[in-house]
Ligand SMILES: Nc1ncnc2c1ncn2[C@@H]1O[C@H](COP(=O)(O)OP(=O)(O)OP(=O)(O)O)[C@@H](O)[C@H]1O
């Protein structure tokens with residue numbers, strides 16, 4: 001396991017790039033000079049959340065991203081999973097460019113957030129059924145598999 005340590009938050013948050021020797025073949029994740037600024041208040045300069053981060057992860061590698069609160073970890077993950085757009089830099093996942101081949105990248109990425117990944121107003125069965133349909137299951141089959149016996153709210 002490799003560990004990247006993003007520098008503690010200053011204002012704006014600063015992170016240091018990690019670049020290693022590049023072996024042949026597409027990387028599982030390739031990030032080059034990723035930079036993201038948030039414009040919160042027109043009168044103030046933007047917050048530099050991710051500052052020129054480069055990283056290359058090989059297939060099968062497990063990588064930990066550590067940093068103090070506000071150092072840019074979540075923003076970085078949102079950038080590489082296509083939930084935020086980069087101001088500068090580029091991202092490739094298994095050789096697919098995040099901007100040009102967005103859907104191919106999204107099919108290859110799975111992000112589990114600390115935030116609740118389900119709808120609180122739906123029952124567990126309804127949540128399962130909804131998720132199954134996102135993965136292309138037939139609606140009836142999804143409902144059956146989500147709640148084989150009860151189908152009710154639990
Ligand atoms: N949507 C946003 N709008 C404005 N500023 C943001 C936004 N998201 C993050 N920031 C700012 O960007 C910086 C990095 O935040 P980020 O949430 O990525 O840090 P983090 O390392 O995930 O922190 P934590 O450990 O608390 O989860 C912080 O200064 C934060 O206030």
Ligand SMILES: [Mg+2]
Pocket residue numbers: 073074075
């Ligand atoms: Mg976070």
